[in-house]
Amino acid sequence: MNIIQMLQLQTMRRPTAAAIIEPAGRLKDRIATFASLEESSARGAAFLKECGLRSGDVVLVFQPMSIDLYILLLALFRGGMIAMFLDPSAGLKHLETCCSILPPQGFVGPPKAHLLRLASPALRSIPLHLVIGRSLPGARSWKNAEDFAPLREDPPDSPHAPALITFTSGSTGAPKGVVRSHGFLREQHRILEQTLAMNAGDRDLTTLPVFVLANLASGVTSIIPDADLRRPGFIDAAPVLRQINRLGPVRTVASPAFLECLCIAQFRNGGPVHGFRQVFTGGAPVFPQTLQRFAHIFENADIIAVYGSTEAEPIATIRWADVTAQDKGKMVSGAGLLAGIPVPGLRVGILDNRRIVARGVWKSAQFSDFLLPAGETGEIIVTGEHVLKSYLHGHGDSETKILMDGDVWHRTGDSGYFDQRGRLWLMGRTSAVIQDHRGTLHPFAVECAATQYPGVCRSALLQHGRKRLLLVQPRDAAGCVSLKGLSETLSWAGIDEVRCLKRIPCDKRHNAKVDYPALIRMVEKHRR
Structure with missing residues (x-):
């Protein structure tokens, strides 16, 4: 069907x-x-x-x-x-x-x-x-x-x-064509229907185009926000808040930048946003202080972070209500970002990408030698019916696909690990991992901790020359961050320098993920 x-x-x-x-x-x-x-x-x-x-x-x-x-x-x-x-x-x-x-x-x-x-x-x-x-x-x-x-x-x-x-x-090479077949859309709908608890007759404030298709298949009413969704981090929140009050959606799936705009506007108005039963957010890393703010503003709503990628959406989810004080403490001390339990029907593994070199067809006995146990960090790989099997014309497959006993595994390019409870933790892009004479430092280990420091809105870790450089954006335009205090708090990370920027550049689609190539250009320009 x-x-x-x-x-x-x-x-x-x-x-x-x-x-x-x-x-x-x-x-x-x-x-x-x-x-x-x-x-x-x-x-x-x-x-x-x-x-x-x-x-x-x-x-x-x-x-x-x-x-x-x-x-x-x-x-x-x-x-x-x-x-x-x-x-x-x-x-x-x-x-x-x-x-x-x-x-x-x-x-x-x-x-x-x-x-x-x-x-x-x-x-x-x-x-x-x-x-x-x-x-x-x-x-x-x-x-x-x-x-x-x-x-x-x-x-x-x-x-x-x-x-x-x-x-x-195509920011790091030629654009790759992502082909979604009718069978892929059907399987994605099946997973989304379970994950998002879609019930016929519900109303959903829908900010992402593919979710409207899933809603139509489930009998859910999609409310298109009264906003310019091309720039979700810069919307005028007032018309959207009026829509929410007037039309009564019970759920939304939106980028953290979109929801942040609603939170800022509603905070100025005073009082929480009522009506939502569930608020799903993803498309970019959603750090603990952001989820806490959403829980405060979207009162009585279940706040759920969704981890996924273009090639596999969704991969894992975590309810903010299920995040313990111990989990929060670990995220402050360098454990990375908790992404939660993988969704049903999806197989997730951690690949030892320090050892694997050959690509192509593998036998399970060979492949298992390159999978890491719980607690060890490597590249997150996924396979399942709603995981993209190949790019258009096969361009990009050799770098991102592994064929094992008839199953196609997708290499996400994200670093992570499983804890002893089977929960997935994110450590940032594999391409952004710092390896120097002091050892290995993963970006999310630092960024997840830094964004929980008072006054920090966004952070980004870079290897600049031979230095470990942390860039931070203050929460308020006129605000400031104690760079010395932050550096001392992150002493375990061995940061060489902490700098403050008025704005850290973000991706154009969600306005929430750090645009590292643009950030590196900014740093290089400043150095010159």
Whole structure:
């Protein structure tokens, strides 16, 4: 059963229930029911076929989170077409590179997105252009889909057929294509439904596009925040807080930066945010002081940190209520960040990446020699039905995939270890581990401890020349951090220098993960 068939099942069960609610002006909403999504997407599929698109064709989508986006996605799935997503903030070169790796047959987006055609030869060369919104020269209007009879053909049901393609940023090399098949989406939905406790009829404040698909399959109403989700760490929180009060979502899944904005605004207003039963946060490391702040503001809600990656989402979860005083003490003293128990159906191992050199096919007896026992730190590897088996055209597989007895294991690039209770602890990126004459120092061992020091908002550990350098960002713009006191607190880490920065650069997608390449450039520029 694919996403379309799951939607059809929910349409039979609750045709008039709201499937998606999106803001349409102050205190106004646009609502799509399960039945209207089914009808509109079927008309859209017929229109796409009339435009000349066929099963297997790739369509580049630049539409932001909206009802129109999901009508389009479902229409593409009905026709057996593949939706391709790129990050416009990654720049024109990234766009051109990705389109050369996988040339699309169609391009869809709002009028603003079509302005990119003026600067992009790759976009201009795409045969079909569709615009969602006001009409534009050289593009067919998506509104024309309303005039078509719904396509009632059964959607393709091959679990191996591609459904979605995204690309990694390519910040450390060529972008890699991440292909999610219909079978992958089904398995991911199954895991998310269990992990997030999705119940038909619930309302969810949904900030991440893939979670709307999971909600549709579970009969959950998705509320799209009244905010610019392209920059989750810089949203205007007031309209979102009004939505929460008015529409009553019981759950949200959001980046820590998005939730921080809500917390700061609500703290100024006074009083907690009521209504949420569960607040899930991830997409970046969520350190203890952040979870504690969420627990204070989102009163009566279960605060749950989710660890995962593009290739395997989710991997592990931890309830803040289950974190003991002893766990908190360990995180202050260099044990890293507690990620929790791996999700059901996923196998997780710790690879001794100091010894492994050969890649490719392994036998279990050989492979087990390179897996570390509890308490020892290595690279986190995962395998399961919702773990990406291969990148587009196999580019990147040799560095990140291990085949063992028919199972494909994915190398996450994250360092970690298991404790004696089977809980996973994170130690940061393997590429950021410091190894010098004093030994090995993992970034999260220091950063998790540093962010719990008074006045520290964010921290980042670097090896700069021969020095162990810790950079910290104060919580308040006018605030300060006792660098001497912090250095003394972290004496066990042997930090050579602690510096204060007004802002540590973060990733563009979640605005929450430290952008180490950008940070290194800042440090180098300052040195010059």
